[in-house]
Amino acid sequence: MSAKAQTLIGLLGLAIVAAFLILTPLTLHRYGIYILSEWAVMTIAAIGLNLTLGYAGQVSLAQGAFVGIGAYAAAILTTHGWPLIAALALALVLCFAIGWLLGYPALRVQHHYLAFVTLAFSTLAFLVFRNEFWLTGGTEGIDGVPRPSIFGLSTTPDLRYYYFCLFVLVLAALGALGLVRSPWGRAFLALRENPIRAMSLGVDTRRYILMAFAIGSTLGGLAGVLYAPLVGLVEPPAFALTLSFDLLMMVIVGGSGYFAGPFVGAMVAVLLPEWLRFLETYYLILYALLVMALLIYSPTGLVGIVDRFVVRRRTKAASAARAALSASIERRAS
């Protein structure tokens, strides 16, 4: 298959996915649209974590806390009459700064130790959400988060808000894609593959580790800002450790370090449980079994399966070409 044909197939696939995402909600009820919006929001957070973990190799169990920080920033400011865009600006700056600070432990410790530092941070953030009544409304949370108007167009109807989320997701994905393909993305990869070699080659590992955390966390905050008006009610349990675990699961199950990974992973984590609802009390049991089975079958995630398939085809095609070439050389020699 030529490179041109491959790009064509890629573009065609993208067009089908886009058509699906734009058209299916038209046929769905309120709840279906809500679930798709949730998928878009969680995908943004998972893209952020994929940058930190999949590309730069820094384990984080704090992404859920950043979604929480973004959601609370949006809820607090918009219920006090500020526009969502102001909340967005504040949340992004806040998450960038806190994410940067959270990167400092990563300069000292790695792997499971880093996972546990970020886990501790998640727990502390949850306690603040739950206990600081004056700011976050304590266990009751903040109710009645309004949806924004964009260019005078209200997004209160669920369908419009879904398209808004989808639009932001596309922007975030393009931004992340640009980052991954830039020298920054290559520096992240170098960091993941071998930090010491990266350092000896002149990559400022310190700065890139901090940036990997800060950028990933900022995307988490962005997801949070979208989450608050989507649900309308922001309360602590939504941002407990479970969310961070779920986001990590999305990245791994989708395929850590693959660009498409978070999109697929968020589908598994958000949509699959809904599809299994017909099983009623058994749905979580089956869901957990499916996740385990998938990881046993392909520890590199769902995109990893496709990747293996493509690679196998390519090697087969290449060895066939080599065999043909050597056969023709032999024929000429004889």
Added chain:
Amino acid sequence: MADFVTLVVAGLATGALYALTAIGFTLLWQTSQTINFAQGEFVMLPAFFMLAAMNFHLPFWAAIAIGFVLSTAILGFAFKKLLVDPMLRHGVLPLAIATMALSTFLKESVKTFYSAEASPFPSLAPDVDLHLFGVTISWQNVAALVVALAAVFALQYFLNQTLLGRQMQAAAQNPTAARILGVPVERTILYAFLINGTLVAVASLLISPVYLAKFTNGETLGLAAFVAAIVGGFNQIRGAIVGGLLLGVVDNLSAAYLSTQYRGAIPMALLIVVILFKPDGLLGRAEERTV
């Protein structure tokens, strides 16, 4: 002062259970780099094996025996063969996520197939208080502390004094060298999983009379075990004991004297401080790394 001592003793008893849970966790990490996020659920489950056996009108001791056998077979052997082995070569994270899914699976299964309510669980110790020098301690706490410490010292003896235990240590420290010297590395890893399966049954037996058997029991316990393992030193059995006991006492004291709202914050703060300033834990030694 008597209050303080009571709190410390109760904290030590809770801490002993944290330690028991943490040791198995540490053992799995050392031998096979498994981070078991389902460790809390592993402690929750054996109590239900025992309760189920008692529902067939078996005496308590027989139920305990069945609980231990099932726990070692399922949470030790089957866990290793079905989930860990296929994923071991693919790094720490996919396996860690799979154990997260496993924890959901175990919790939901108990909730669906046994009961969503807390079930009373018979105690090994009499349900009376012990009065000693003006300090009130429950026999259950004493039993927890004694049994947990006995289990820990037995394990410590096994690891340091027996041939098999020393083989396990060798396999954990340097699998390649151990294999060259004739240590059956694969089998020692399996033993670690079996030991963990037994330890969680001990912890389950001790903890269930106090907190009642409930499907959510593992949530706080699993987290506490991680913290205990890290604070004490991830690569030392002794460290897990110190970490567990310290955590139990700190947790109890901070709930009583500081703030109940931020009770959960103190262990986390302790965790962050230890990781940042003494990453190998209070008793740990530095892990060597290859470039």
